[in-house]
Amino acid sequence: MFKKWLSRYTGNRNRGINPKGFHVSQIKFYVLLIPLSVIMLLPILFIFSSAFKPPDELFAFPPRFFVINPTLKNFTDLFAKLSTSGIPVSRYLFNSIMITLVTVIASIMVSSMAAYALSKKKFKLKQTLFAINNIALMFVPIAVTIPRFLVIERLNLLDTFWVHILPVLAMPVGLFLMKQFMDGVPDEVIEAAQIDGASDWYIYRGIILPMIRPALATIAILTFQAAWNNAEISTLYINDESLRTLAFYLGTLTSTTAGANTVAGQGIAAAAALIMFLPNLIIFIFLQGQVMSTMSHSGLK
Amino acid sequence: MRIREAFRTWLRKEGSAYGFLSIYALLFITFIVIPVLAAILLSFTFFDAIQPPHFIGLNNYIALITQDDIFMKYVLANTIQFAVLVGPGGYALAFILAWILAQLPRLPRTVFALILYSPSMTAGVAMAVVWKILFSGDQTGYLNSFLMSMGLLREPIQWLQSPHYLMPIMIVVTLWSSMGIGFLAMLAGILEINPELYEAAAIDGLKSRWQEIFYITIPSMKPQMLFGAVMAIVSTFQAGAIGVTLSGANPTPQYAGQLIVNHIEDYGFLRFEMGYAAAVSVVLLLMVLFFSRVATRLFGSGEEA
DSSP, X not given: OHHHHHHHHHSSTTOSXXXXXXXXXXXXXXXXXXXXXXXXXXXXXXXXXXXTOOHHHHSOSSOOSSOSSOOSHHHHHHHHOBOTTSOBHHHHHHHXXXXXXXXHHHHHHXXXXXXXHHHHOOOTTHHHHHHHHHHHTTOOGGGGHHHHHHHHHHTTOTTSSGGGTHHHHOOHHHHHHHHHHHHTSOHHHHHHHHHTTOOHHHIIIIIIHHHTHHHHHHHHHHHHHHHHTOOHHHHHHOOOGGGOOHHHHHHHHHOSOTTSOOHHHHHHHHHHHHXXXXXXXXXXXXXXXXXXXXXXXXXXX | OHHHHHHHHHHHHHHHHHHHHHHHHHHHIIIIIHHHHHHHHHTTEEOOSSSOXXXXXXXXXXXXXXXXXXXXXXXXXXXXXXXXXXXXXXXXXXXXXXXXXXXXXXXXXXHHHHHHHHHHHHHHXXXXXXXXXXXXXXXXXXXXXXXXXXXXXXXXXXXXXXXXXXXXXXXXXXXXXXXXXHHHHHHHHHHHSXXXXXXXXXXXXXXXXXXXXXXXXXXXXXXXXXXXXXXXXXXXXXXXXXXXXXXXXXXXXXXXXXXXXXHHHIIIIIXXXXXXXXXXXXXXXXXXXXXHHHHHHHHSOSSOO
């Protein structure tokens, strides 16, 4: 009986890549991964813990990692706060939500349309344009902040709502992943629809889009992260305080140089950091299956 | 007349393809192509953002190599040190972790993948608050307090203001958040490999798992390895702002954490020597391109390399 049970976890079953269940050979991996995961999680747990700490625990000496009497005071303080120029924090939050929402929807549309052309349409420059986009995967936006500023200035986009959105939409990785995934949709499906007289727009909207849901979800996540966490745009291209984002505001909370580091502000900063972090996490948990199935098409040849 | 006719046929055949591409192409040209070209052009000029730029040939590049002591002494050395440890280091780590995760059943694999990936979604800003508190310079900082209670330290250390510790902290923090999209791509790549390949190899006499990794796993997932490498290179250079975020100052204390990205900002936005900053930008873009070429040589299909 015991032997049979033992052989289940030591035999050849469940060894190697993508096993169905537990096997003794996996123990060494758990031994490695569990401590590592704890280290990876510590800073994130720390935000959670600090965000709910009452002032006396924030000031406690020696400092303690975990919260003992959790309170929502930091959150109520955060929203009662006005920034130095008199803008309530809820305004930054509202801006962030609006900008992120519009960016995500627009990004899905823009890159899926371009991907449809590059994957399913026939035209002369197709290979060349895809190759250009592949080179642009290596593009480092931070390197061209200055010329970008000049372009945005010329286009009169400084201090507008759209400057948050338009630059983020040109996302080579998004187009790349979407196109690779779309290549997996069989051409026969489209040919059949064409014979039935379907228009290009109908094929894109009615046939392709429903078939590439995982890729859409992945682009949604990537765009979400790019837009939601973006503080640079608010710093560089926006002077009007009421158009800036929560990520930017969080930056101002922590930018007091060391020495002037106010302990009381830590709790509020942690509460804001938690509000920044949680949506990332929740969305990824819901969509992780879709992301993984997109990633298996991510190969760069 | 004939031209119009030709245009009509072209429009019928290819018009809708360009229609679908147009919005993306417009944004791509406006926010990527033009800024890159502008950076290249500006790099040959003197431009202070007040007067129009005037052409000075290669002077910016010559000055960068021969006169910019800070660039040669600190920025270049720091960037290389940072890039080598965070780039290939983070990349190797991502591959090893992806391989280990692939050896586990689905549920624990998903949980661990989520934990390892979660730091990369927070991005610099949200986490700066944590690092500032953890590495805080007085005895209320967690690291100082911990080390002092262990008896390892008698005086608190100003971690983020110290030229000795800033760079190692930058590297650790960046590595911590480097299990991003490239890591997920490699994990998916390993899981996609046909299990029959391993069985065939076992029959052919491949014994250790190390051999398996080098003869089967990596060759079978080269495209994902390349994608992961490109993502690692880009995010390494993109991460350059971390030193300024942590120390709260540009330039960083005694230039200890000054990377090429901060140098661009220093000249462009603080000293308004935009032409010179553009030259540094071009050098940065060339560095990224060079490293990506190396990665293409290693993992590419051989078509483009």
